[in-house]
Amino acid sequence: xxxxxxxxxxxxxxxxxxxxxxxxxxxxxxxxxxxxxxxxxxxxxxxxxxxxxxxxxxxxxxxxxxxxxxxxxxxxxxxxxxxxxxxxxxxxxxxxxxxxxxxxxxxxxxxxxxxxxxxxxxxxxxxxxxxxxxxxxxxxxxxxxxxxxxxxxxxxxxxxxxxxxxxxxxxxxxxxxxxxxxxxxxxxxxxxxxxxxxxxxxxxxxxxxxxxxxxxxxxxxxxxxxxxxxxxxxxx
Amino acid sequence: xxxxxxxxxxxxxxxxxxxxxxxxxxxxxxxxxxxxxxxxxxxxxxxxxxxxxxxxxxxxxxxxxxxxxxxxxxxxxxxxxxxxxxxxxxxxxxxxxxxxxxxxxxxxxxxxxxxxxxxxxxxxxxxxxxxxxxxxxxxxxxxxxxxxxxxxxxxxxxxxxxxxxxxxxxxxxxxxxxxxxxxxxxxxxxxxxxxxxxxxxxxxxxxxxxxxxxxxxxxxxxxxxxxxxxxxxxxxxxxxxxxxxxxxxxxxxxxxxxxxxxxxxxxxxxxxxxxxxxxxxxxxxxxxxxxxxxxxxxxxxxxxxxxxxxxxxxxxxxxxxxxxxxxxxxxxxxxxxxxxxxxxxxxxxxxxxxxxxxxxxxxxxxxxxxxxxxxxxxxxxxxxxxxxxxxxxxxxxxxxxxxxxxxxxxxxxxxxxxxxxxxxxxxxxxxxxxxxxxxxxxxxxxxxxxxxxxxxxxxxxxxxxxxxxxxxxxxxxxxxxxxxxxxxxxxxxxxxx
Numbered sequence: 001x002x003x004x005x006x007x008x009x010x011x012x013x014x015x016x017x018x019x020x021x022x023x024x025x026x027x028x029x030x031x032x033x034x035x036x037x038x039x040x041x042x043x044x045x046x047x048x049x050x051x052x053x054x055x056x057x058x059x060x061x062x063x064x065x066x067x068x069x070x071x072x073x074x075x076x077x078x079x080x081x082x083x084x085x086x087x088x089x090x091x092x093x094x095x096x097x098x099x100x101x102x103x104x105x106x107x108x109x110x111x112x113x114x115x116x117x118x119x120x121x122x123x124x125x126x127x128x129x130x131x132x133x134x135x136x137x138x139x140x141x142x143x144x145x146x147x148x149x150x151x152x153x154x155x156x157x158x159x160x161x162x163x164x165x166x167x168x169x170x171x172x173x174x175x176x177x178x179x180x181x182x183x184x185x186x187x188x189x190x191x192x193x194x195x196x197x198x199x200x201x202x203x204x205x206x207x208x209x210x211x212x213x214x215x216x217x218x219x220x221x222x223x224x225x226x227x228x229x230x231x232x233x234x235x236x
Numbered sequence: 237x238x239x240x241x242x243x244x245x246x247x248x249x250x251x252x253x254x255x256x257x258x259x260x261x262x263x264x265x266x267x268x269x270x271x272x273x274x275x276x277x278x279x280x281x282x283x284x285x286x287x288x289x290x291x292x293x294x295x296x297x298x299x300x301x302x303x304x305x306x307x308x309x310x311x312x313x314x315x316x317x318x319x320x321x322x323x324x325x326x327x328x329x330x331x332x333x334x335x336x337x338x339x340x341x342x343x344x345x346x347x348x349x350x351x352x353x354x355x356x357x358x359x360x361x362x363x364x365x366x367x368x369x370x371x372x373x374x375x376x377x378x379x380x381x382x383x384x385x386x387x388x389x390x391x392x393x394x395x396x397x398x399x400x401x402x403x404x405x406x407x408x409x410x411x412x413x414x415x416x417x418x419x420x421x422x423x424x425x426x427x428x429x430x431x432x433x434x435x436x437x438x439x440x441x442x443x444x445x446x447x448x449x450x451x452x453x454x455x456x457x458x459x460x461x462x463x464x465x466x467x468x469x470x471x472x473x474x475x476x477x478x479x480x481x482x483x484x485x486x487x488x489x490x491x492x493x494x495x496x497x498x499x500x501x502x503x504x505x506x507x508x509x510x511x512x513x514x515x516x517x518x519x520x521x522x523x524x525x526x527x528x529x530x531x532x533x534x535x536x537x538x539x540x541x542x543x544x545x546x547x548x549x550x551x552x553x554x555x556x557x558x559x560x561x562x563x564x565x566x567x568x569x570x571x572x573x574x575x576x577x578x579x580x581x582x583x584x585x586x587x588x589x590x591x592x593x594x595x596x597x598x599x600x601x602x603x604x605x606x607x608x609x610x611x612x613x614x615x616x617x618x619x620x621x622x623x624x625x626x627x628x629x630x631x632x633x634x635x636x637x638x639x640x641x642x643x644x645x646x647x648x649x650x651x652x653x654x655x656x657x658x659x660x661x662x663x664x665x666x667x668x669x670x671x672x673x674x675x676x677x678x679x680x681x682x683x684x685x686x687x688x689x690x691x692x693x694x695x696x697x698x699x700x701x702x703x704x705x706x707x708x709x710x711x712x713x714x715x716x717x718x719x720x721x722x723x724x725x726x727x728x729x730x731x732x733x
Binding site: 049050051052053070071073074076078080081082083084085086087088089093096097098100101102130 | 499502503505506507509510513514517518576577578579580582583584585586587590652722723724726727730733
């Protein structure tokens with residue numbers, strides 16, 4: 001499913017968080033969003049998920065304006081931070097909760113969870129712990145798995161590689177690519193990890209102070225140099 | 237930086253804590269209300285301080301007024317003690333942010349304990365005691381005794397503050413410890429029974445007189461007591477800081493299929509389970525619930541087993557609040573706990589509507605408790621079945637819909653495992669929590685005056701039944717209003733997280 005962003009603006013006081021005239025994301029794309037702290041990555045995602053109000057402009061998922069109806073929630077999965085997790089549930093309870101309210105039955109849920117067994121490495125499901133007692137990495141895993149639970153046509157993950165150990169980072173990269181191939185879902189991933197972003201995203205959007213600074217074609221892995229140049233320059 | 241500068245800096249930081257709380261900063265009404273209440277109670281205390289000595293002169297034949305007041309030391313200490321549950325924090329949470337800084341933890345703890353001892357709160361009773369002492373002590377014993385008498389009172393309140401800290405910290409670990417202050421209060425009151433012939437022989441009267449006369453012994457006793465309490469507090473709080481730093485509060489779930497019988501209700505069942513787990517697994521939510529439940533039981537006991545409130549007004553009052561208290565105390569913060577995971581809820585379709593329904597069904601089911609609790613009073617004919625039914629349906633069909641309106645206005649997140657102070661509550665919460673105490677009983681009075689006892693209650697019951705039958709409509713209405721204000725609500729919740 002395609003996403004259209006039109007004249008989207010959001011400011012916090014004097015600070016411009018997002019200022020995008022036009023951005024089109026085609027159905028089935030995996031998009032990487034990169035940028036330094038404060039570039040507006042998370043704010044952009046929150047605007048796309050209607051979690052904050054835009055000062056101006058619209059976000060469309062297909063034909064649906066996300067600020068007008070809740071229909072888009074049926075085909076969108078997202079994980080941004082801990083505020084998506086109900087931390088007094090155990091991971092299994094949380095998955096069951098999300099599954100039930102999304103109309104996924106128990107058998108489907110078990111099959112789905114099995115597909116993530118390598119990623120979760122036996123430390124998330126089957127535990128008698130509450131989510132709040134899990135490590136940051138395992139919380140991150142719960143959030144990512146629950147976002148994908150609906151088999152969403154649009155998947156939005158904010159810094160999914162954070163807190164994960166190297167094996168899990170590798171596993172999630174593989175899972176995202178596989179999911180994209182199998183379902184044709186549109187995936188948006190923000191990250192500070194340039195290598196992972198370049199590895200999985202054929203298209204990378206570089207944000208700076210809320211503005212799209214570069215829209216980089218990475219179909220052949222050519223974005224790495226451009227990104228390194230940009231961030232190197234910033235460091236200097 | 238020397239210790240004095242450090243002390244000042246820590247004091248300054250602590251004073252900013254409440255002032256810069258997101259809810260307090262945005263809440264001008266609350267600032268005004270707090271100042272108003274502060275002045276209001278100060279004025280009341282001054283009024284008592286001036287009028288009591290004059291009244292006591294006539295009532296207690298020949299005994300100096302301040303001796304009479306001194307006899308009431310236990311009462312004042314008990315009131316002071318329980319008020320601290322609303323107003324005073326434990327130092328553990330305050331020390332935590334400094335734990336990795338190059339400051340000795342023992343120094344920090346001493347700073348916070350000294351702040352507790354020398355806090356302005358311990359001198360607030362001065363609004364009562366200073367004018368009282370000026371009228372009752374000064375003319376009889378002179379300036380020296382007045383100062384000694386006031387210092388004596390102040391030292392008692394300091395000791396009370398440390399005692400509160402000890403018991404409060406224990407209560408945070410296990411609510412059963414609330415029995416300790418209850419027992420201590422009982423002990424204090426028992427002291428009042430020791431000889432009852434001459435007020436001057438009462439232990440507290442003697443002690444306070446000793447303060448006034450500048451006797452060495454009472455000062456030694458109270459200072460020793462403060463020293464011991466300080467020592468206990470210090471070690472207890474230091475132990476708690478280590479616990480807090482290496483906190484590993486883990487609830488082991490025995491069975492993740494708990495409450496699965498609710499699954500038969502589909503999506504609603506999932507939200508019913510969620511609501512139950514919210515109440516069972518989070519300390520703050522559980523404590524609020526248990527306190528509300530305690531109030532309910534207490535009101536029922538008053539109704540069933542005492543005759544002190546056997547007039548028509550009080551019977552009505554107690555019966556109504558017996559039904560309403562649980563909902564009033566738990567629904568005042570409706571959606572505030574959900575602020576912790578509001579983004580997750582808002583990214584699922586119509587989840588807020590299902591959540592509101594679940595909250596309503598659970599709150600209504602809990603009305604079974606007062607039905608059972610007040611049944612002895614119905615059986616002995618103390619309250620009529622009509623009154624009982626009237627208040628039951630009025631609560632579920634009128635009071636609850638009013639409380640649920642707060643879902644649209646509450647926009648502050650309350651941590652699931654920490655205490656809410658008055659300064660962190662929103663304007664709407666404060667207004668409704670005050671209004672809800674008086675409005676229902678007013679409506680009840682009007683109905684009963686106009687229609688008489690039975691038909692008044694039948695009317696209340698009918699209004700309630702209408703509210704219950706239309707619950708889906710008004711919940712939908714609340715849900716739509718919530719959604720139209722969602723960005724504003726979520727912004728507040730995020731800011732106060």
